[in-house]
Amino acid sequence: MTDTYLELVNSGFTKKLAKQLGLPRPARLRRHQPGQPLLDGPALVLGTGPDADAVATLLSSPAGGPADPRPDDAPVVLDGWDLEVHRHPAPDVRYAAVVLVLTGVEHPDDLTQPVLAAASTLKSLRSGARVVTISRPALETDAPAVAAARQGVDGFLRSLAKELRGGATGNGLALAADVPVSAPSVVAGLRFFLSTRSAFVDGQLLEVDSDAGELPTDWEKPLAGKVAVVTGAARGIGAAIAEVLARDGATVVAVDVPAAGEQLAAVANRVKGTALQLDVTADDAGERILEHARTRHGRLDVVVHNAGITRDKLLANMSDDKWSSVLAVNIAAQLRINEALLTSGDFVDAPRIVALASTSGIAGNRGQTNYAASKGGVVGMVRATAPLLTPFGGTANAVAPGFIETDMTARIPAVTRQVARRLNSLQQGGLPVDVAETIAFLASPAAGGIVGRTLRVCGQNMVGR
């Protein structure tokens, strides 16, 4: 599973050689470690107006609140992040993050100044730097110039992300009309994109639909007190999800088929949770999950639908069994479990559903009609399920991994695997923990304003949006 090429271009003689030959040089991405500072350098906040000021205040204020005296019209930001923040690019400063607050743009011309200011910092960005745009989605009801400016942010961000090097990423938050920049999901989303938790998320615009959600008292433990179920937890991405949720404070119920029980027990013991041997396609899987969580841990807050299988075949050669088994595990089981949870009356305290989609389900993949149908199904399922949960503070979202280094992708033929790894802006495969971090973010109380969305964890894969 190790990416030998990535190791070679980052060490010793081969590093030099790759540089001289102009070979692609994927960077070693930094991942989250508890206690790690949010940024390892100053942040530049670009843009004008109250939203930009509010963001700058949030980033620069010390933990525990903005410094007194603060202006009367300053938005209430209770807990600042204590970063060194600049509002204009200073020469010779290597920025760790550039935040473009573009919520106020009314004409494409309004993009010029902040974009060019950002441009001046790019050549000296720190490795693993973050560029984040905060904007509003273009709507049919917008004035044409406003819509043009807003949609322009989309194209700009996706292109900039492709230009960034050294493990730097570019992502954006697109805030629905009435969502303030101080909304919990905007604050938490910005922090997620700035942090190393989003190491393999690149070129994505995440829409924030409402000001629902609750900010954590401790950013290291956003899931404190929550009980989370993870299906398919015995290995790979599922095991990583269990570990990250537990690290973020959740009590984890690790679920997998009885045959995977040995590895499942090891995961459960590692995260100090409980193991539940259960086939998610069982008719009563939802009831049994809920029963276990309720009797053993007193509640159920988060369900991560991670269990999934592949049975790849060209459609011309597809058997009923290969088609049906993939659909049964990857989407039908999720639908049945969700229905059991939603009708139980015990999944109503700001619940979170996070499901695993796939870039295959968005962009399509030859030989994966069954898998892509199931994963496309997940994208549709969360879109329709989230509104059923919002009345009691809940939501449902999906994560669509691209090429992730797992046992599954290790079985892809070597050359195909090498090519597949490089086909994204970060020029490498992601790690299971990258998917897990994104799931932990969407499972957190602060993500309540993100309703039915699918966030890609793909290093900005060349295919699909």
Place this chain on the structure above:
Amino acid sequence: MASTRDTSTPAPAAPRAAYVLGGNRIPFARAGGRYAQASNQDMLTAALDGLVARYGLQGERIGEVAAGAVLKHSRDFNLAREAVLGSALSPTTPAYDVQQACATGLETVVSLSNKIRLGQLESAVAGGVDTTSDAPIAVSDRLRRVLLDLSHAKTPQQRLKAIARLRPKDLAPATPRTSEPRTHLSMGEHQALTTAQWGISREAQDEVALRSHQRLAAAWDSGFFDDLVTPYRGLTRDANLRPDTSMEKLAKLKPTFGLSLDTPATMTAGNSTPLTDGASTVLLGSAEWAAEHDLTPLAAVVDAEAGAVDFVHGVDGLLMAPVFAVPRLLARHGLTLEDFQYVEIHEAFASTVLTTLAAWESEEFGRERLGLDGAFGKVDVDRLNVHGSSLAAGHPFAATGGRIVATVAKELHRRRAAQVAAGDDAPVRALVSICAAGGLGLTAILEAA
């Protein structure tokens, strides 16, 4: 002094209940099979870790862990404690080893339950493990004597003298045997005598075996073992289970025991338990401890009675001790066999079950040997070993007690819940009977919580 102590000492309180809260075992493997490279400690640790994972006991200080093995290396003198140290339990969990032949597993349950009932413990894990694949092989007694003398020798002459006693045949290793030290008969040969004594037919024995396989297979298929077993080393079901066996297939097997008797030999590899590797654990606790840990008591361990027969000089077969222990146990509680909805009789051999039942059904035996007015009673097959037993699951000696107790406790809880839902609050009880080498037997009553 004495008088003040007397007044300050409270009268002994009635013992509180000790409950089975759950269990975990690894699938049982045939000797030389999937666990051929696993030691007793490996398997017991795996079974413990599965239990910890199922019940969220990571880092928990359990009151005490008791476990044992019948075939045991001398280096495993602290097997249970070493397994605890290798597990996810708190290293401050105390442990001790137990050995009572095939009754080892049940004895750990009984003794730990008693400690809980007395208030010495709040929680406990009972367990057992055995491997015939990794059995200890000892040197011959003569070689051992020579080696010991060598280590005590002080002069070259003494050393030479010791070595000179050695003969080539002394180098042959002594492999462990399941034969009785006093009769030199294997357990199978002993049971063949009992089988002949009670006139048990080949067909009746094969029926018991077939039913065991069919019932265990049905339990696996229904997911009954999903929360009782954790796979190990790629084995996900009991390897000895033959779901597709039939009377025809069983009838084809050649007899293996009792070949030298006057009566026809009836005991085959199909109606005897095979050599097996495996481990099991049972989580026990007080009601308070269960509540604190959000665990549901499944069944109370009510009482137990051990027995032994004089198989060396007397008329009773080696594995007939439970026949005598159970009537004593039931008499103590004013119960009869009719009061048990569920009976587990360990299938050391199919004929062990049948001779036990035959003795209980015999008017003459009841009067003359059990001192009753008539026959002790009858157990219908629909109450007996309802999820299969050792003939199908296999029998890793010390692990069998834990397998049976966890299965019984889950089944009792299930039946009680169904019965209460139907408006019937009557107690639901199970009787467990395990025979063991040395003419031993251990029996216990469990009652649904």
